[in-house]
Amino acid sequence: MTTNRKIIFTGPVGAGKTTAISAISDIDIVTTDEYASDMAKSRKPQTTVAMDYGLINIGNDERVHLYGTPGQERFDFMWNILTKGGLGLILLLDNTRKDPWQDMKFYTNAFRDFIDTQQMVVGVTRMDLQRSPNLDQYRQWLDQLSLRAPVFEADARDRADVTALIQALLYSLDPGVVA
Amino acid sequence: MLNAADPLRVAFLGVSSHNRAILEFFFANAGKHLFRLVPLDEPQVLIADFDQTGTQQAWEDNYSAAPRPGIALAMQNPNIERTIWVAKPLTMQALGDAAAQVRPLLPEGHSDTPRDTPNTPPDAAHTDTTATSKISNTVQPFGLPAKPKRPQQTTLLVSTAGATAPSPSPQDNSPEHLVRPRVAHLNTKAPPSAPLIDPDQQEQRWQQLCGDHGDIEQQALPHSPELLFSPDNHLLGHLQQALHLMRQSNQPVHIDINQGQEQLLMLPTTQQVYSSLDKLSEDFMWLCHLPMAAEQVQLSQADPETLARLEDQLKGNKYNLEALLWTASLLTARGRLSRTMPLEQSLILNYWPNLTRLESTPHNMRIAAIWYQRAGTVFEIAAWLDIPQRYVFAFHTAASTLGLLIADQGQRPRREPTTAPQKNRGLFSRLLQRLLGGGTR
Numbered sequence: 108m109t110t111n112r113k114i115i116f117t118g119p120v121g122a123g124k125t126t127a128i129s130a131i132s133d134i135d136i137v138t139t140d141e142y143a144s145d146m147a148k149s150r151k152p153q154t155t156v157a158m159d160y161g162l163i164n165i166g167n168d169e170r171v172h173l174y175g176t177p178g179q180e181r182f183d184f185m186w187n188i189l190t191k192g193g194l195g196l197i198l199l200l201d202n203t204r205k206d207p208w209q210d211m212k213f214y215t216n217a218f219r220d221f222i223d224t225q226q227m228v229v230g231v232t233r234m235d236l237q238r239s240p241n242l243d244q245y246r247q248w249l250d251q252l253s254l255r256a257p258v259f260e261a262d263a264r265d266r267a268d269v270t271a272l273i274q275a276l277l278y279s280l281d282p283g284v285v286a
Numbered sequence: 287m288l289n290a291a292d293p294l295r296v297a298f299l300g301v302s303s304h305n306r307a308i309l310e311f312f313f314a315n316a317g318k319h320l321f322r323l324v325p326l327d328e329p330q331v332l333i334a335d336f337d338q339t340g341t342q343q344a345w346e347d348n349y350s351a352a353p354r355p356g357i358a359l360a361m362q363n364p365n366i367e368r369t370i371w372v373a374k375p376l377t378m379q380a381l382g383d384a385a386a387q388v389r390p391l392l393p394e395g396h397s398d399t400p401r402d403t404p405n406t407p408p409d410a411a412h413t414d415t416t417a418t419s420k421i422s423n424t425v426q427p428f429g430l431p432a433k434p435k436r437p438q439q440t441t442l443l444v445s446t447a448g449a450t451a452p453s454p455s456p457q458d459n460s461p462e463h464l465v466r467p468r469v470a471h472l473n474t475k476a477p478p479s480a481p482l483i484d485p486d487q488q489e490q491r492w493q494q495l496c497g498d499h500g501d502i503e504q505q506a507l508p509h510s511p512e513l514l515f516s517p518d519n520h521l522l523g524h525l526q527q528a529l530h531l532m533r534q535s536n537q538p539v540h541i542d543i544n545q546g547q548e549q550l551l552m553l554p555t556t557q558q559v560y561s562s563l564d565k566l567s568e569d570f571m572w573l574c575h576l577p578m579a580a581e582q583v584q585l586s587q588a589d590p591e592t593l594a595r596l597e598d599q600l601k602g603n604k605y606n607l608e609a610l611l612w613t614a615s616l617l618t619a620r621g622r623l624s625r626t627m628p629l630e631q632s633l634i635l636n637y638w639p640n641l642t643r644l645e646s647t648p649h650n651m652r653i654a655a656i657w658y659q660r661a662g663t664v665f666e667i668a669a670w671l672d673i674p675q676r677y678v679f680a681f682h683t684a685a686s687t688l689g690l691l692i693a694d695q696g697q698r699p700r701r702e703p704t705t706a707p708q709k710n711r712g713l714f715s716r717l718l719q720r721l722l723g724g725g726t727r
Contacts, residue, residue: 278655
């Protein structure tokens with residue numbers, strides 16, 4: 108019997124969801140990028156309008172599916188559907204955006220039920236381009252939202268960084284697990 | 287004329303610190319016969335990271351001044367003339383192949399192909415000398431063990447027109463249900479190549495960071511001076527003072543060791559530190575590990591003139607402040623515990639360390655996860671995870687230096703974690719093995 112599980116990647120436009128999934132997927136990811144026709148195009152010319160899909164084959168008919176949500180808020184109707192059956196959430200936040208604090212509030216609120224029942228890990232991208240806000244501020248923001256989650260600096264292009272986010276997610280769900 | 291056995295003289299252009307560290311490690315070990323790093327005005331070949339902002343412009347500027355071939359590091363092929371593309375994540379195989387393929391792009395008389403590049407396709411270097419060439423379809427990044435190879439497969443999963451948006455459900459989230467109004471293929475990626483990090487070198491580094499002593503009963507520890515240390519007798523104590531001073535004053539702090547023999551500069555605004563020593567060097571290891579008298583170190587706030595001078599003087603080794611403090615703590619303690627720590631004290635991890643940018647030690651993710659969820663002593667954490675105590679001691683020292691471990695005030699449960707297998711534990715274990723290098727593809 109085939110076993111399927113999901114890990115969800117979310118975050119604002121341009122935070123690196125598509126890139127992060129691509130970095131660890133065993134397949135060339137299925138993307139639904141299109142030329143942006145709204146505010147998103149100010150951050151990148153193409154953006155994800157439905158979702159991204161990647162896959163990790165574990166063997167013995169086991170797969171972990173990787174779903175990236177569209178970053179634009181008008182697609183939030185899809186988010187509840189996407190999270191059903193999910194193991195956990197990777198929230199990617201772009202440190203160069205105008206207001207990362209608002210981004211964090213928006214996405215943690217949108218996925219609050221899922222986060223409360225499963226787990227979340229936060230990856231802050233593009234810190235090499237802009238150091239402020241720093242990770243301490245992100246940690247304090249999570250405190251203000253009464254959320255507890257690992258927060259890491261991450262380069263979505265770097266497989267090791269994306270792997271670390273998933274490791275932290277799995278160990279947070281079950282510290283007793285052994286690789 | 288370049289001898290076939292001579293390493294290529296290379297310089298970096300816009301390479302991120304992460305990839306720079308990987309490349310330097312490669313150049314110092316397996317790739318030492320292939321590449322030699324030289325200043326930017328001396329190379330035969332430039333290695334440029336085209337995923338970094340500004341590299342494209344820097345490349346064009348440099349190329350117009352001195353047209354040299356290059357090795358282009360990038361996620362996607364940047365299609366730059368006279369460059370060989372190496373796809374990220376970087377692999378030893380791809381870098382070795384790139385060394386062979388870039389040689390024919392050198393000016394006349396410099397294009398001998400090295401003798402020892404068995405993995406280079408026989409005519410690859412001669413058939414694609416003008417356009418960017420994809421070197422390798424290997425994707426195994428540095429530091430991850432190899433996985434079994436299997437034939438590359440391509441599977442056509444979807445071919446629809448005018449389809450609707452995908453709607454995966456928990457019952458059926460297979461890729462067949464992902465549709466888009468055009469043909470989509472799920473191509474399995476190529477199998478990974480061999481790992482770069484030598485297990486012996488990794489083990490040696492872990493010994494430097496965590497020591498190699500065995501476990502000990504809690505009651506016996508006070509009588510085992512070899513397992514205890516005093517931060518104030520080492521550079522670490524001075525670094526902690528400097529950190530305190532920097533945070534209090536919000537001013538850069540200059541750390542002068544042995545009357546200018548070694549220097550560090552902590553910067554509050556960027557949370558970075560300049561150092562006269564490479565933090566991965568043996569000199570830095572001994573500087574941290576050996577006892578240091580108080581009079582050997584001078585702390586002072588750096589005035590603008592000193593700041594400018596030191597920034598220029600020490601610009602070769604610039605680190606994230608937490609990363610340097612983390613490594614310094616580990617090198618100082620070597621798996622020992624601070625004498626100032628009450629052994630019976632139950633602790634909690636207030637926040638996870640930024641483990642993607644800190645030097646890795648065995649089990650650090652598991653230690654962080656359990657200490658973040660439950661309060662416990664260092665001995666309890668080691669027992670709960672069933673791992674050598676020295677790894678927990680090392681994590682304790684480093685996380686304490688960063689102020690991330692605090693005394694338990696009843697914020698978190700202090701009960702022993704359940705030993706019963708959790709839901710999905712088997713799946714998680716297999717997924718971790720797969721991600722970290724084991725398991726089946």
